[in-house]
Amino acid sequence: MSRRDLILSFFIFGALFIIQEAFINQVHLPFTGFNLILISALTWSALSSPESAAVTGFVSGAYLDLSPATDAPFGLWTLIMVIAAYSVAYFGASDETAKANPVGLIGLVSVAVVATEMLYLFVGVLFGLSFGSFFQMIRTLIGFGIWSAIIVPIITPFVTRLRSLLYTSSL
Amino acid sequence: MAPSGGSRRRLLLVTLIVTSLLLITLDLRGVQVVEGLKSGTGTALSPFQKVGRAVVVPVRNFFADLTHLGRTRSTINNLREENAKLRSQLRVHKDEHGEAKQLKKALDLAGKARYAVVSARVLAQGSTGSFTRTITIDAGTSSGIKKNQTVINGAGLVGVVKKVYGDTALIMLISDPSFKIGTRIAGTQQIGILSGDGTNSGILQALDNREEIKKGDVVLARGSANNSPFVPGVPIGTITRVSSATNSVSQVADVRFFPNLNALGIVSVVVGASRNNPRDALVPPAPRPTPIPTVTVTATPSPSN
Numbered sequence: 001m002s003r004r005d006l007i008l009s010f011f012i013f014g015a016l017f018i019i020q021e022a023f024i025n026q027v028h029l030p031f032t033g034f035n036l037i038l039i040s041a042l043t044w045s046a047l048s049s050p051e052s053a054a055v056t057g058f059v060s061g062a063y064l065d066l067s068p069a070t071d072a073p074f075g076l077w078t079l080i081m082v083i084a085a086y087s088v089a090y091f092g093a094s095d096e097t098a099k100a101n102p103v104g105l106i107g108l109v110s111v112a113v114v115a116t117e118m119l120y121l122f123v124g125v126l127f128g129l130s131f132g133s134f135f136q137m138i139r140t141l142i143g144f145g146i147w148s149a150i151i152v153p154i155i156t157p158f159v160t161r162l163r164s165l166l167y168t169s170s171l
Numbered sequence: 172m173a174p175s176g177g178s179r180r181r182l183l184l185v186t187l188i189v190t191s192l193l194l195i196t197l198d199l200r201g202v203q204v205v206e207g208l209k210s211g212t213g214t215a216l217s218p219f220q221k222v223g224r225a226v227v228v229p230v231r232n233f234f235a236d237l238t239h240l241g242r243t244r245s246t247i248n249n250l251r252e253e254n255a256k257l258r259s260q261l262r263v264h265k266d267e268h269g270e271a272k273q274l275k276k277a278l279d280l281a282g283k284a285r286y287a288v289v290s291a292r293v294l295a296q297g298s299t300g301s302f303t304r305t306i307t308i309d310a311g312t313s314s315g316i317k318k319n320q321t322v323i324n325g326a327g328l329v330g331v332v333k334k335v336y337g338d339t340a341l342i343m344l345i346s347d348p349s350f351k352i353g354t355r356i357a358g359t360q361q362i363g364i365l366s367g368d369g370t371n372s373g374i375l376q377a378l379d380n381r382e383e384i385k386k387g388d389v390v391l392a393r394g395s396a397n398n399s400p401f402v403p404g405v406p407i408g409t410i411t412r413v414s415s416a417t418n419s420v421s422q423v424a425d426v427r428f429f430p431n432l433n434a435l436g437i438v439s440v441v442v443g444a445s446r447n448n449p450r451d452a453l454v455p456p457a458p459r460p461t462p463i464p465t466v467t468v469t470a471t472p473s474p475s476n
Contacts, residue, residue, distance in 0.1 A: 018216070021220060022222060023223045026227040054184050058191070061191070068212065073195045073199050074209065075194025075198055076195055078190075082184070
């Protein structure tokens with residue numbers, strides 16, 4: 001199970017990584033924009049078991065660390081994403097609950113995105129990273145929350161279908 | 172004994188967290204592998220980013236234009252206005268440059284003959300509904316201009332002051348059909364009378380046949396008593412064709428005027444002339460024919476075996 005999750009995550013988030021770096025990062029969106037890998041990984045994790053989510057978090061975090069724009073130590077995003085994805089899956093949903101309550105899923109992922117960013121800030125500060133003024137951090141966090149609320153409803157159907165396609169076909 | 176689901180989950184989680192911490196440690200210790208991974212990713216991403224830029228930038232510009240629609244439109248309008256102003260200024264500068272050139276030539280000519288001149292800008296040329304050939308200049312009695320004064324430009328004679336007003340004057344051009352002037356041929360001093368015929372050429376009637384008029388001869392103003400209406404020595408034109416009948420008393424020739432009467436910008440009115448007649452001093456230098464290079468090719472037959 002974990003090996004398959006690892007391989008699937010490698011390709012899926014690899015593609016998302018290219019989309020993020022090649023396209024989304026070049027669009028100057030207000031409020032810092034959004035991180036497609038982060039949102040997708042947490043959405044995917046919300047629909048997965050905690051073990052799968054941890055692997056998803058590990059791979060997606062590794063891609064976030066690989067981003068040339070990241071100035072944090074390599075592995076920091078990996079650590080954060082493992083914890084965040086596992087937590088979302090632990091506290092979160094499953095395919096059934098997502099289908100039954102998509103608004104709840106959107107709310108969960110949006111909150112999770114902000115919480116993940118806060119965790120990153122916190123751990124980053126411990127590692128001596130600089131994140132600008134407090135006001136700037138709050139503004140960025142609010143921006144991430146808003147963008148998540150916009151993007152999650154858009155990508156959730158794709159993630160749900162992709163998951164069911166991959167996992168149903170392999171069964 | 173196989174681990175249970177809960178302990179396996181914890182084991183996986185701990186493994187992943189420990190791996191992450193290991194990666195952080197390696198990076199902080201400056202291990203080359205991690206550095207290489209990042210730089211390799213940057214290199215691998217470069218072509219994708221170039222493609223992304225090509226796709227995203229036009230879209231981004233479109234949305235940026237939408238966002239700044241009002242500002243962009245006003246910028247375009249401002250630039251259009253500025254462009255129109257600059258074009259207008261350029262036209263004015265070109266016009267002024269041409270006028271300055273004409274003025275310089277007129278002053279050169281007047282200076283050579285020691286004429287006192289008043290230069291003026293041509294306000295209007297010709298008049299619709301009549302066959303006269305006239306121009307209106309922006310100088311009149313207030314500038315010291317009087318009726319029957321010679322008008323020249325850098326090339327030669329332009330006409331004569333026909334009417335004078337306060338700040339303007341009407342000049343009859345040498346091409347006017349009623350224009351007549353006493354002339355002499357530079358060099359031979361053969362005298363004649365030149366009449367305008369409504370074009371850029373006039374008709375010269377020589378008053379004696381002792382010297383033959385030739386094509387290319389330069390025609391000058393003979394001058395009038397008290398330099399009015401014509402000062403002496405002003406170049407008028409060049410003979411282009413001689414057409415005299417064998418039994419005619421005098422020779423008749425076509426004279427092409429030196430000044431381009433269709434492009435007059437600045438003219439000078441001669442308000443005072445020196446007592447000395449400049450004679451042929453104002454005759455423009457004959458144009459030098461441009462040498463045509465010739466190439467001679469000599470074919471040497473090769474010796475036959």
